[in-house]
Amino acid sequence: MSFSVYIASSARKAVKKLPRNIREEIVQLSREIIARNPYDAEKLQKPLHECRSFHFKLDNIHYRIAYRIAVKEKRIDIVLVGPREGFYERLRRVLK
Numbered sequence: 001m002s003f004s005v006y007i008a009s010s011a012r013k014a015v016k017k018l019p020r021n022i023r024e025e026i027v028q029l030s031r032e033i034i035a036r037n038p039y040d041a042e043k044l045q046k047p048l049h050e051c052r053s054f055h056f057k058l059d060n061i062h063y064r065i066a067y068r069i070a071v072k073e074k075r076i077d078i079v080l081v082g083p084r085e086g087f088y089e090r091l092r093r094v095l096k
Helices: 009-016 020-034 087-095
Strands: 004-007 052-058 061-070 075-083
Touching: 004 009, 004 020, 009 075, 020 052, 020 061, 020 075, 061 087, 075 087
Parallel strands: 004 075
Antiparallel strands: 052 061, 061 075
């Protein structure tokens, strides 16, 4: 069962700031891994418990993709994308 992937405006803004090769990797990972196995990523704790975090490393930098699963709609809502440093603080601000 594959889910469709939707990128929220907060994630779009963050993705635009990233280098092209990182953006391409995010698109590929979203389609090939997250959409097919959305429950494999880390489930976050309160106050971020509504999201999951997918981790990957590229060019020796750790990145995160935070997303919500809309089960009834079979949709993945990507909320935020970016490097690990300060990521969860930014995610808290986005989710307020």
